[in-house]
Amino acid sequence: MTAGGLFRIPLTLPIDRHWKLSHHENFSRMRLKLCPNFKFDPHTDASNLRDNAGEFLYFACSSHLQSVFEIPAAIRRDTGEDNLTEEDLSLVPETQAEGPESSGKEKLIISEPCELVTLMSKVWGRLEVTTSQVSFYDTSLIQKDVPERLDFKFSLSRLREVHLRRYNLRRSALEFFLTDQTNYFLNFTTKTRNKVFSRILSLRPPNLFSYSSRSPAELLRASGLTRKWVHREITNFDYLMQLNTLAGRTYNDLSQYPVFPWIIADYTSETLDLENPNSFRDLSKPIGVVNPKNIPEVKAKYDSFEDPSGTIAKFHYGTHYSNSAGVLHYLVRVEPFTSLHIELQSGRFDVADRQFHSIPQTWKLLMDNPNDVKELTPEFFYFPEFLKNMNKFDLGLLQGTKERVEDVQLPAWASNPEDFIYLHRKALESEYVSAHLHEWIDLIFGYKQKGPKAVEALNVFYYCSYEGAVDLDAIADEKERQAVEGMINNFGQTPIQLLKEPHPQRLSLDEAVAKMLKSELRRTNFTLFLDNLRPFPIEVSNEKDPIVFMSAPRSPPRSFLQASMPDTLISVSICGIVGAHSWHPHDRHSSKGFTMDVDPTLNNAKTRRKLCGPFHPSLPLNSHLFVVSHDAKFLFSGGHWDSSLRVYSLTKNKTVATVRKHFDLVTCVTLDQCGSFLLTGSRDTTCIVWDVSQLGSGSGSSTNLAPRPVRTLYGHNKAVSCVGIMTELDMAVSGSMDGTVNVHTIQEGQYIRTLEPVGLTSLDVEITFLALSPQGHVAFAANDKTSNSVHVFSVNGTNLGSKYVSGRVTGLAIAGDHLIVGDDAGDLTMSRLLRLHPVFDIPLHVPVQSVVVTTGNTHLLVPVRDGKVIVLGVTNS
Template sequence: MHKCKNYLFHLSENNSFSETFDSIWVGSKFNEHVFIQFITSRNWISIHGKHIVPAMKAANEDEFTMVQKMVERFSKKVNMLLHRFKKEESSSIKSEEVFDNEINLIIKSYKDEESNRLTSIQADKKNDDMRTSRKWLSKFHELTQERGVWSLARQADLHWKLDRRENYSRMRRKLTINYDYDAHREASAKRDKTPIEVSSNTSNKSKIQRIKKANVDSGNSSTPILNAVEPWTDGWGFSGSSLVSESDSLASSEDQEWNLIAGDKIVETIDISSDMKLFSTECEMIVLLSAIKGRIELTSTHLFFFVDRRNLLQELNNIEQGSIVVDSEILRDKKWPISDIREIHMRNYMLKRSAIELFLTDQTNYFFNFLEPKDRLRLFYNITSLKPNSMKNQDTKSPKKIFQRSNLTERWRTREISNFEYLMHLNSIAGRSFNDLTQYFVFPWILTDYESEKLDLSDPSIYRDLSKPVGALNPDRLEQFVDRYESFEDPSGRIKKFFYGTHYSSAATVSCYLIRLEPFTSVHISLQGGRFDHADRQFHSLRDTWHSVLNASGDVRELIPEFFYLPEFLTNHNNFDFGIRQDGVRVNDVILPKWASSQEEFIRIHREALESDFVSENLHHWIDLIFGYKQTGDEAVNAYNVFYYLTYEGAINIDNIQDPVERKSIEQQIYHFGQTPTQLLTKPHPKRLLSKDFLKKDLLSLDHDHQRFVVDLKCGQLHLVDLPNPDYEMHSISDAQQVITIDENGIIGRHRVLRKSISPEIPFTVEIDPGLQYKRYL
């Protein structure tokens, strides 16, 4: 009460409040009358209104705020508790899911392991059956081939393809039996837009589907694909499906789908566990137009290539779009002994210095492109460190350096090697390859006369001007090219001026020339989107083709080596349906010039023209255009020898292009436009010695042990004969000795030297070669 009194006294405005408050309580007795007076007095009412009521309101508000805060705190705690419960519940569910996943993974791993083991066992068994079947097929074909002991009478039904093996002059001259012949009737029907019923075992589309199915069935395991069919294979590989079906079925239908192997070290299952692995990297094996992804591995004894089958389905999808060719290379791993490696050459691929070409002692070769260019050098150094017995070259110099050190030019100048051999060497050193159709070997057009009855090879007028590119041979057409060159301007500055939008060598050109031979028939169909091109655009006649090269606005193609050594490519041995031209003529064998009575005669005369004095005297001009100093720069402009910029080495670095669409577009341009050979010379190429100069400078030079005699062989010609000096080794001459003579025209004779003498000046006589009068020029 005392505290209450002091509080009220503090709030009152006079001292009477204290007296009144004291009189309410007298001792312990409460005075009700005084209290009533007190609470009805103006002083209390004032205090009540000014202080008590606001204080009460404030208290009520404080109490409400406190309650609200208490509720909020309680709610927060409840929510936190609920959140914790939910979190613990979610964690529990996740733990259960993790546990379930782990269990499922363990179960799946055991299941996959057992499944793979079963697949492996089945594949091994199938491989054993396949190897046995293939050995039977191989022996069957060996015994029943044309010269086999049990030769079949049905040899006229055989079909042929070009074998990939080369001789030491890099010519592929051998044809092998195509046991998996495809007439490509579906491609002909698509061209003619006519329906056709295609048998299941000849349709290329069905083959692709079988390969796809085999790949799906085999999964991602390393086991081979055993249910695939190839439209053409090796020599490029060869298959035995056609003859087996008529020979009491030596193997099952699936077995018949596999190819026999003739020399290639191709295996289905490879075990490298016993060898020490020295090097391994991802790469691509380039086969004509196919880039087969895989992994190359080097051990102490072998080189392996393992196909990336996980990428196979995507590649097969591209096949249906006509971008690559189906072949046995896609399906098989490969193995080569290190001792079989003969040469390794650095190559370009898609204008990048990222590839190598491997040459083997069995005269086959393989082309590999590496994703990382340094990997090709690592592989090269690892192989050379093993010191293969058969390996000749151990050089990674640039093609220009290799050519300078080869002494080939001097050998050509002095006629130690022919024009053909020299051009083959130039192509090979400059990076041209039979494995990559975008970089195929290139040879010049030689002749211009494809209409005369007879051809006089000594007449300069029948020869093409080798100092000009094909596009500059026709002055009227050249004016159009020059106008385009002078008026062309690229706003971006990236595309340089050019005379020709097409190239003298491309995959389309090669497949057009060799369309009558597999595998190039399949290549042509692939490039044309699964069909043969229109008959009027096919390689039909040498005269018409030369007319097109001379006059058509987009045709500046040169020739390929086969025009000088392979008569078979001019004949449609396989009876493909190339269609009917607008003039009603069916395209079949190539129509030859009148001066060639047969394909063999054309090749002989054409090769003879290549080795003629006129060509020998002018070939260095063409070399300057293709491989030399007129290939690029101002000299190329002055010679009208500038092509689209994406055909030149170093024109662009594809790896620097980030936009995938732009990158793909440029790759397709490089792929289809063709590529210019690597430049080998920066100065004018020397001229070749003529045959007469060669005779004077080389054949007339003698050593001191021999004496030269001029012999009249009574046939109107004088011959030069080298014999041991009579004062030095006359006793060595015997009746069995032979001498080789050569006259001023280069005709060679082989004569017997007889010991009897008709005069002191000539201590011998010569028995003339009886066949001398029938011999031709060199």
């Protein structure tokens, strides 16, 4: 599977089908994708040890909690906001604060010892920051005469966010998020942390979008996230993920794992009724007292507790709603959590009856036991694979029924794990949860988290979960400090408090619609308001030279004073005429609600832009052959007679680079969402990943204008017809005229799996269109001589829906959890990604050329055969 020759991967490639979470998958702070685990361990020793131990095995978390009360009292300290002052941010001489572009020579800026934090462990090493790179070297084995090794390295240009973090309640860590959503969590001393943070900021990384020199509470206020959530501009799921991130929760530390609420209370009905309030959990109460029968016991525990030393404050709960053991309990079926669970259990699986084996049973136990207060992890809303025992671990037999623990038992209303995730996510976005979620936020992140309001709400946890409760640096005894540190690590940590006043309630759907329609600057997600979606035809070209390609809106570089300038839409006609159109998605002065000003040069033969050919006559121009850079500077094109990929400058109106790597025509090209990688497909049956992250950098004659080939992907038997790339998921996907869709990783070029259309068995099946979603859906269109169909799979290979369509698919796009299909009969339909249930249909009566979704799902752009572009948007008419 190397790029060294034309080796074909057989479609039935034997592969060790054992799976673990890929280290690169973290879009929107989510873990989505499984990858093959070639060093798979079935952990049979851990199963055997469990069975030999039987009932004498004690739950690891309990032993840890027992030790909590035996550790001498740690020293309290006052707590304040975790933010940096102007003095903190002025640690670097001005000579070093000129940015990486100021000198062509790379210089070392700072080098500091630190720890790389990974789930339940940490790796000693050294962080080095130069004028252009950030590197971490593993030095943990130097004492064993093993030389240090480079663990990770990234360009400063890839740095998107830097957040101040705490580790074991110390304000000593930093978390880096890159443009592809890869992230790293590093722990320093507090003083060193601030110095590293300041030095990085002084270099002015060009793509640094967010850095938290202010406190998390200030960041939340400044972000506008709460206003967006209140006005339904972002979903409940997205808002909770953002709150978790701002409050210091991270996938890199199990003791600070993102926390989500239990939202459903009905796990026995055959059908989940989302209109019935009784289907939902009371979000105004901590999970330990949702059952009113538990309230007296919880109150009595608090009232009767006294610590003679005065160190340990009163508390309602001796365990935490989010801790290492709880996270591993839920995710035990997926590596690396399986191995970490075994490590926490002293080398063995926990006994079967204590494993997570049933969602209804887990809920029942929570309601019966006020001492078990586990909330959920985000995986309950997007990752069905954690409910399956795909690796076939021996998880034991239940004592009562002697039933073997395999997949997690689901509620009666869910037919399979994918169905559960779909309905559970739908419940999270329901009207009931939307109306009451602010109450749960007050408990976890807000004004009921601490103090008298927390006492009143029965929401006080053991003191060591709160920031400021202990000062590890002040504990002189090494063993005592390690014991306290271990206790914090395993007990769990309360999120940083983000609000000290009640959180506002979300607008109802009717209120949000009314307010949105009156707003001067609407941020309308059309998938939420399909009843108000209307088409508007825009005359761009004519039926002799129709538009075959239109880009999503692109934002050219602009100054602060130009922030309100319109975006750009790039179009290409069937004759190769390029248009650069002005696009304003929100215009209160327009009856349409938007403005699209057609490029005036299209009407003048002397001024209009035309792509240099020749294009190969056997490949008519189509939407697969073009893609536009994110800054609207460059148009990439395939289909040229010399099998090249070409770069056309939209500012200079000429081809500025021609690169050849394929051995036959380039048939399709696409760009990722973060502007790092381009993917091309060819008639030579291969795909090539190109690095375009530095395109346009440099100055004068040294300006970098040619994409750099990174790796070649193999596996098809016929020409590649369509491609998709999602760098955030480390996923390159290709469809072929051989009827298959192949999935590879980008970073290593590793073959993952082949997807095939369901129900089509003839030998002449072709894949014609392909679309990817940030949630890891792979949608594609397939046809043979007698039928046309669309199919949706999860990133992990599960078929989520397939259906036949009447016409030949000519446009395919994903918006949120909807699949949009256009065909050559002039129909435009929208369906739910799961099950492909239709929700919207509009006859355009003219064959569709392509389908484009604008940023934020505000509009649909649909070029049609007569030269017009149909713009669909939400109106108040």
